[in-house]
Amino acid sequence: MIKIKGLFQLYLKLVLLFLTIIFIVTAAYSQRTKTSQAAGEQVKSEKGLKDNRYFFYFINSSITNFGSEEEKKLFKEAIQRDMLAQLLFMRMHFKDAYIEVRKSQKILVDLYGMTLRRDIQMSKNLLDEAAPAGIHSKDNRAMSYLQLGYRDVKSAHINMIMGDNFRESLYSMRLLQYVKSVKLAKTSKRFAFLSMIETATPRVEKRPHQHLSFQEIDKKISGIVDTGRVEYYRNIHKDNYYLSKDNKSYYDTIWENPAIQDLEDYKKYLNDSETQTDTVK
Secondary structure, eight states: OHHHHHHHHHHHHHHHHHHHHHHHHHHHHHHHHHHHHHHHHHHHHHHHHHHHHHHHHHHHHHHHHHOOHHHHHHHHHHHHHHHHHHHHHHTTOHHHHHHHHHHHHHHHHHHHHHHHHHHHHHHHHHHHHHHHHHHHHTOHHHHHHHHHHHHHHHHHHHHHHHHHTSOTTOHHHHHHHHHHHHHHHHHHHHHHHHHHHHHHSOGGGOOSSOOOOHHHHHHHHTTTSOGGGHHHHHHHHHHHTTOOTTSSOHHHHHHHSOOGGGSHHHHHHHHHHHHHHHHHO
16 A cells, blocks of 8 residues: 555656646747747848838839829838838837838839839830931931830830739739839830930941940930920939939938828837836836
């Protein structure tokens, strides 16, 4: 009887030891899982913020130079949400930061869709305007520029359609595809201007290798279009190089006075932060 009782006590001790080990392992695993999740959220939000700088750069000049009031309003909100994400990231609220990054990118997806269609149509209009004179002149270089321009505007349209047809929630991938389209659309407009200049340049003034700088193209624009349209074409030329017509972009203007307190989400995060501070006290 005593032997059985001793064995039973030993059994209880072993069970308790086993349960203790399970508890410790489970707690450690849970802590490690939370740490891993936090690290993953940090990586995602950090990458998203870096990507956003890239996405803002390639659309900034289009919004600044030719954007409608609706587009500028959306662009402002996208910038505000990106700034809020940066603020949350610095406070180590990585999950909330990533949520704001995604909201910013969703707005940018809509904006790129609007501006791209305008840029592509603008490219087609410029090329169609340059084509009759270029073809009539039978200048090989002018016609080559036209061919390159039409090739790029077609590629820009294809890349835009590809971006439209990615899964809706893949914001970053869609934006990367749209950026490719923006680059091609702007390059096609450069070729249109080069074709116009080549056609308008007298044969005796043509150089064997026509490599024109930004400033040279800007000077020659006044000689290839009507006086009333010179300023408009110069704005297009600046936009082709991602420059703003007034030396200050709309992105810089918003950064000077972001007013992120106007966002409802900012007020929510601020209230949550104050609540957590009061709880700690």
